[in-house]
Amino acid sequence: MQKLDVLAIAAHPDDTELCCSGTLAVLALQGRNVGVADLTKGEMGTRGTPESRVEEATEAARILGLAMRENLGLSDTRLDNTPENREAIIRIVRTWRPDICLINSPDDRHPDHRNASRLTIDALFYSGLKKIVTTGDDGKEQEPWRPHHILHYMQDKTFEPSLVFDISDTMHLKEKAILAFKSQFNVADDDPGPKTYISGNRFFEMIKG
Numbered sequence: 001m002q003k004l005d006v007l008a009i010a011a012h013p014d015d016t017e018l019c020c021s022g023t024l025a026v027l028a029l030q031g032r033n034v035g036v037a038d039l040t041k042g043e044m045g046t047r048g049t050p051e052s053r054v055e056e057a058t059e060a061a062r063i064l065g066l067a068m069r070e071n072l073g074l075s076d077t078r079l080d081n082t083p084e085n086r087e088a089i090i091r092i093v094r095t096w097r098p099d100i101c102l103i104n105s106p107d108d109r110h111p112d113h114r115n116a117s118r119l120t121i122d123a124l125f126y127s128g129l130k131k132i133v134t135t136g137d138d139g140k141e142q143e144p145w146r147p148h149h150i151l152h153y154m155q156d157k158t159f160e161p162s163l164v165f166d167i168s169d170t171m172h173l174k175e176k177a178i179l180a181f182k183s184q185f186n187v188a189d190d191d192p193g194p195k196t197y198i199s200g201n202r203f204f205e206m207i208k209g
Contacts (some may be wrong), residue, residue, distance in 0.1 A: 001035050003033065006102065007036070008020055013056065013071070014057070015113070017060050022171055023153075025174065028066065035098070035206045040076040043094055047183065060177040077111065077112060079112050082151060085119055090123050090132065094145045100191065101149070101151070104120065110156065130144045
């Protein structure tokens, strides 16, 4: 198993597609090992099912050229900063040993994004502590690991970025990866399902702009 250069951690499937998939695609094309860990299956979302969103995430990962994508199966809308939730993140970080982690914004309209940010920051710190013991899928005790850099990606609320990537050459991949979540985005006007803030063409065009 190869270690990762960059691991993006997100509250829901599609968070990374919306917020940093162009950057992930740039890095993947440069030959970096890039992955995504989705904390939940987005099961409390208005549209789609947990199963459909996992399938959509798999297709988006293929489009972006990710080296791995895993879903931790934590409870949507319940991303509390508990030892159990932190341990799930610690285990995957120690498994893949990323140099850089991209994580949810600390201030956002969605409570899950705010909670995931704090939860992940604490888990990444504790992941470097030797006396916090976790075991990998092979049953062996994992070595401590803490990424060298932690960066927040921008979500609903804007902020002054400290790092900007030119994604001109991968914008088409970002758009394709977003549209892989067909239960969530750019839904036809005559679709019988419920309408949401993100489901209409107007939201998708805003992202492209």
